[in-house]
Amino acid sequence: MAEEHAHHPSDRTYLKVGSLLFILTAVEIALYFVEDAFESEWSLYLLIAALIILSSFKFILVVMYYMHLKWDDRMFSWFFLAGMFVAAAIILAMMAMYRYY
């Protein structure tokens, strides 16, 4: 994906990212349908970790390539990351509250 000019990727890059998103989603769905094979507790955690990693990878692909954060000013990335950080903090804090109280 080195053919990009100063600001935006080429159509070929967009198509490559689209294909990758398609494949990653197909892998996620395939994992769901073999869920019963993950019987033990540790293998279930492995499955959940795999699903979260695949989902995160798709998230990053869309944000970096389709939303152009890979090329745009770093200020935009910091704004978005700040929101994500606060969102993660809220989620963790509330999950802890519900878990223990």
Place this chain on the structure above:
Amino acid sequence: MAAADQHSGHEGHHTTTGISHNKLLMWSFLASDCMFFGSLIMMYMVYRPEMTDLGGLGPNDLLDIPFSSLMTFVLLMSSLAFVLGLSSLQRGNEAGMRIWLTTTALLGLLFLGGESFEYMKFYGEGLSIGENIFGTAYFVTTGFHKIHVGIGVIWLLGIVAMSYRGRVPKERSEMVEIAGLYWHFVDIVWIVIFTFIFLVPYR
């Protein structure tokens, strides 16, 4: 730098920060929307252990993974169609942009139609928003996402209509790019919802 800006259809940003404040505003909104959807998804995950035995009206009984997977592909392809439209406009091809953005809006409408069909199916089975904890968490979380998709579709069709009147030339491609930020955000929210509500097993 100026040549690059001209090539990508960007206007010069004579602002205090040197970057587009319109884009900064959209990114700020998306950051706040992260917190909004994060809280909704968190609510679903917290209550998910209580949804295992709901008399045939729980997620294990009702969620249709193959159908939702198809809807996920539809939304992912709509994002691809959008970037191809933006790319067309940045090359000065306004007609191409209109075709791709109309395709994006149609895929968005297909997603909304499919999800509405699923809502009606659930309702037919006896699940309403006040029926049980799953009904509340599911309809509220996915419902807000559908509202976002609906706003996105209206926005895209508005841009297409403006383009027919010659008001979206290559030099104003940033307004399309900002609409794209919103549309792709709706896509990534669904990526997270699809994983945590539909795919992750809870035993």
